[in-house]
Amino acid sequence: MRAAPRSEVPADEALARAHAFAASLSTRRSIRQFSDRPIPAGVLEEAVRAAGSAPSGANVQPWRFVVVTDPEVRRTLREAAEAEEREFYRRRISDEWRDALTPLGTDWRKPFLETAPGLIVVFEVHKGPTSPKPYYVKESVGIAVGFLLAALHQAGLASLTHTPSPMGFLNDILGRPREERGYVVIPVGYPAADAVVPVIDRKPLDEILVRR
Ligand SMILES: Cc1cc2nc3c(=O)[nH]c(=O)nc-3n(C[C@H](O)[C@H](O)[C@H](O)COP(=O)(O)O)c2cc1C
Numbered sequence: 704m705r706a707a708p709r710s711e712v713p714a715d716e717a718l719a720r721a722h723a724f725a726a727s728l729s730t731r732r733s734i735r736q737f738s739d740r741p742i743p744a745g746v747l748e749e750a751v752r753a754a755g756s757a758p759s760g761a762n763v764q765p766w767r768f769v770v771v772t773d774p775e776v777r778r779t780l781r782e783a784a785e786a787e788e789r790e791f792y793r794r795r796i797s798d799e800w801r802d803a804l805t806p807l808g809t810d811w812r813k814p815f816l817e818t819a820p821g822l823i824v825v826f827e828v829h830k831g832p833t834s835p836k837p838y839y840v841k842e843s844v845g846i847a848v849g850f851l852l853a854a855l856h857q858a859g860l861a862s863l864t865h866t867p868s869p870m871g872f873l874n875d876i877l878g879r880p881r882e883e884r885g886y887v888v889i890p891v892g893y894p895a896a897d898a899v900v901p902v903i904d905r906k907p908l909d910e911i912l913v914r915r
Contacts, residue, residue: 728853729905734861734890735809736898737819742772742891746858747821750891753854757847760838765829766847766886769877771822776876780824780888781816783872788813791868807901815863819890823851824873831882844886855891863890 712720751768759765771777788811792801816822827844830836837843848864855862867873870885 728856731852731856732861732900733863734892734894734898734900735815735863736895737815737861737890737892738895738898739818739820740893742821742860743858746855746860747772747823747891750851750854750858750860751823754847754851757843757850759843759847760840763835763837763843765827765834765837765840766844767826767828767879767883768851769824769826769879771824771877772820774817777817777819777822779876780822780873781813783876784813784816784867784888785811787867787869787872795868806903813865813867815865815890816888818895819863819892821891823889823891824877825851825886825889826873826879826883827886829882829884831880834882848887848889851889855889860891861894865890 747770751770754766754768755764771780792811796804825844825848827840828834828837829840852862852864865888867885867888873879873885873888874881874883
């Protein structure tokens, strides 16, 4: 054991800081059209460092972040993802799910996997030859991805939370072992000049916050 880190925020600044952070996060949007503007060196690595500081069940840290910038690998990932997604949209998607996606304008095409200058492919790490049994894997990786998205946003980068289905092709193309299971693919970069986002609502605070 050692002394716990102390807060560096004076009490009279707490509300302003909390408000500023919430206001900054509220400007984050999922971007699906990226420009070819390069990502400044080192930013993806620092964002992964932020993600790796997340809490995790029994501190097992059951995550792996594969940073892909090679255009050839991005193209291969796009082709494989689109092959899966075409099947998904044609055969496996339920009517209810299709209705939920229609306003977002998403379909089987995934150009952002190739046009975004960076992809961060996140894997859950399960028990394997070099990894212990993890606890609360999905919860832990979800929190780490939240840190990651916030860190990218803080650095002025746009991202998308993309969940191809199924994700086995990620292991094949990226050469990851079986104990690693695809969790999410995060295209990262800057929005294209003509990028648009769907108009969406956020639930108001009094709907999501309950006091007891
Ligand atoms: C777990 C999860 C999976 C998602 N999967 C996809 C996806 O596969 N493709 C996509 O275009 N958007 C995907 N999204 C993005 C959501 O559609 C988006 O976050 C939501 O509509 C709210 O919009 P915003 O991120 O711009 O605030 C996903 C988001 C989450 C959290």
